[in-house]
Amino acid sequence: MVLAILSSLWGGCVTAGTLTVQRKENTLMAKRDGGQVSGIASDDSGHNEASSELLRELVAHLRQNRTQLREEWVGRISETRLLTAMTKEEIFAEATSVYDSYVEALETETFEALQAYARNLSERIIPRGVETHEVVGIVLLLRDVLARSLFAKYQTDFKKLNRILDAYEPAANRIANTVAVGFVQERERVIRQQQEAIRELSTPVLQVRERLLILPIIGVIDPQRARQLTEQLLRGIRTNRAKVVVIDITGVAAMDVTVANHLVQTVEASRLLGATVIVTGLSPEIAQTLVTIGVDLGKMNTVGDLQGGIEQAERLLGYKVATLAEPS
Amino acid sequence: MEVPILKQGEVLIATFQAALSDADLNQLRSGLVRQVVKFRSRAVIVDVTAMDVMDSFASRTLREIAQMIRLRGAETVIVGIQPEVAFAMVQLGLTLEGVVTALDLEEGLNYLNKKFKNVN
8 A cells, every 4th residue: 555655656756767766765655654574674774775866956055056045045154153253255165165065965975076176175264273173064055954954855755855864974074074073183283293393393303513403392291291201311412422411401391290300310320321401490389390300419410590590501511612802 | 142342552452343241241341341451542432323222231241341441541432322222221221321422433533633633
């Protein structure tokens, strides 16, 4: 009986693959009626064909109403105050290309192009301060706008609407997922890149005189950075054949016990390489920490400020700095 | 593998090979301590550039060598500790306290020459 109703209902609608679509419809009907759902698993290929058929119909609909839907979407975007960092024209331009990529992804059911586009888009809009929730928000808005238009188109035909939505929803969700993941990945890439840059900038080992290195440390030292500092310093001692190293920690407000211990170990390791370390610019807090961990002051050579440290280093190396003439 | 001990002026030089057994280390220790007086050397340089791992036995032996050489009337300089090895040693608490260290053989010889000049 169901089949009979179906063929009378859908006979005219479905252009190709009628039999498959009907079989699929049959199963769906059975499910919605609370009947048996057996056979749905064995019907996989048929299901795919049917859903791509529906997707084609869907895509045609979206292409036809492109202008109207796009405008509605842009309206919704400004209504919900998303993308406030961008001008209306920019939003419209982006919306157009997002819309087209969206429809294309629906049509081809491949997400590589969309992924590339999402990455490209993210690259452009991340520097402008667009947030993750905005990107996800606009894609979800587009999904909703399109879904509404489907509701409107098929409102008289609930069953067909169901089938269309069955095909549309997974694809739409996957698109939203792809865009969101693309955006977050791009953001993470930027963050990683910046971290890397900061890390490289943050630990310069500088030679100020023959056999004299200075290592100015600024900012917070976490265990990872401490390890990196040590590695760079020890390697620097070797490559520059340094005899004296001045570690200036004026720019470090405080350090925890682990890092303080690490500093002491760095001093000792440098000695094993034949270099003397002078630590300058210890803040009262760091001095307190070092006393608390019970550092052997015989091993730590400390001077109040960087100038004093360099002067002492010069003495150790046998340099003598003298003024040649009265400065004019 | 036995460690060769070279005589260079007033200095004895022993260069470590990559893989040394505990027996080799003991042999090196007794060899150095014996020869330092035999050759009337004023200092001993132990070059560990080739060692990429320093275990606690090797580290302790180095310290013992330094102390025994001191008792025999000469000085010891350890040279060529690799950066990674240095930090690993410090983390294990093997800091070779009281032993002079230098970057490489050249630095070690420089240090000793300066010191000999000051004494003379």
